Amino acid sequence: MPVSVTMPRLGESVTEGTVTRWLKQEGDTVEVDEPLLEVSTDKVDTEIPSPAAGVLSRIVVGEDETAEVGSELAVIAGEGESTGGGGEAAGQQEEPAEQAEEAAEEPQAEAEQPAVEEPAQEQAAPAPSGEGTPVKMPALGESVTEGTVTRWLKQVGDTVEVDEPLLEVSTDKVDTEIPSPVAGTVLEIKVAEDETAAVGADLAVIGAAGAAPAEAKPEPKPEPKAEPKPEAKPEPKAEAKPEPKVEEPTPGMSYNEPSAEAETSARPAQAEQKAVPSAPQTQRPSAPAPSGGEEAAGYVTPLVRKLAGEHGVDLSSVNGTGVGGRIRKQDVLEAAEKAKAAKAAPAPAQQPAAAAPAKPAAKPQPSAKRGTTEKLPRIRAVIAKRMHESLHEMAQLTTVVEVDVTKVAKLRARAKESFQQRHGVKLSFLPFFALAAVEALQAYPIVNASMDLDAGTITYPESEHLGIAVDTERGLMVPVIHGAGDLNLGGIAKRIADLAERTRTNKISPDEIAGATFTLTNTGSRGALFDTPIVPSPQSAMLGTGAVVKRPVVVNDPELGEVVAVRSMVYLALSYDHRIIDGADAARFLVAVKERLEAGSFEAELGL
Incomplete structure (x- = not known):
């Protein structure tokens, strides 16, 4: 059926x-x-x-x-079933009719052109070369309509295996290798190097092994590629190629990262996160690595060159791990992290007093996008439209409180190693903020509610579905921790890490980015003190967490009275729809979050 x-x-x-x-x-x-x-x-x-x-x-x-x-x-x-209303019967009726027409045409063709058969047979000989599998330009990201062939790793007449890298393509968003869809022989190359092809266009034709005629080799007339061939062939490609997005997280702001403390501006945690996606690449043979500098001098994709400029990496000093020693994005990122680690390394123990003079901050490199115009990505257009609608649909207001999270910071420092061993994820400040917010939502459900003005109703959800804002290559996305009120600190931390990683690598399912009743955005992940988030409709509130910084604060000591002490402080900003949430409701919610964090009673959650 x-x-x-x-x-x-x-x-x-x-x-x-x-x-x-x-x-x-x-x-x-x-x-x-x-x-x-x-x-x-x-x-x-x-x-x-x-x-x-x-x-x-x-x-x-x-x-x-x-x-x-x-x-x-x-x-x-189903196999053997009709392909649709009467299709089988129609096919049976059309078949004799077509045969009759062919039979009627054959005598005429033979009578008028008796010598047609021989040319037809001659054309049938090279037919296998045209009957191969086309290799098409894939869609390499949303809004990408074309790509440029930067390098052919195989030439006409070469044999390829399934998923073996066939060519390298560069777009305005990604540089990647295109694997062969089938095993066989390269019969034809249709798009030469440095030429651009639209998404879906044929790049090459792969035929059965041994089916390609020798004379098919010069057909595309590409420039001789003597150097790449011996370098590309020794590399086995047994494993499937990872998606480009999996290879590299977005180098920009990531809202789900831990809040940045002033004393941890080097952000070693982020360095470790960036190193994780590139780990599979280290399994690939890197024998041609010594030629990486030479390859970089010959050709480096614009995206890699731009990335090297942004991180201050000298490409001539980088050994490429790509095909033929080609420098890839992972190589640049690893070189940047090594340079950063070398600068952050502590001075030798025998010279504690000889503190080196502070170096001025590195001047930011100008972006390659200056003076250019690019097509507006569809997701950016959607975000712009929804933010505009949300801001005009609601009467939005933002209330800010200051929270002393010194106790949380000390607990985190004591428990982060054991926490990572037990749960497999790093312990940042964000799970503490999330847990305190969820508990406050349970006490003040109006902040978790939604209003339908036309129907004249207010709906209070049965659970707290917490959205976590994550910055990706495609734009800001908000995966959802469904039933966050049923999770403890460890459960929330694992869900945040899992959702953030799969969102960045485009492995998130549609159901996991829908249904949020309240959203948390960590705007302090890059040092911002606080901002005024825009509440996404139909939610009624959104909490922004700023950077955790150490500064002098007046505290009340039981013995000394009011004293000035160094404390870890953070701003929490709650934006809300003033049509449904009053200022007093917002203040009560924020005070509940503040008191929970300042009390720092998370020892049981951390196993301390």
């Missing part, structure tokens, strides 16, 4: 989606849960799996077309 493939609901308030690419074509066989097509919405880009096994009999919605939630996208028929 035919099964209909429908547009799923890909997030709260999402009513439609755009088909960006069909992974299967009509007549292809599919398995249950095998990716069938890719869909893009205002909130997420994702693959739609097949709901049943069978044959893709009909595609209803083409690429770049938009369909409403619940509408039919395609039809899957």
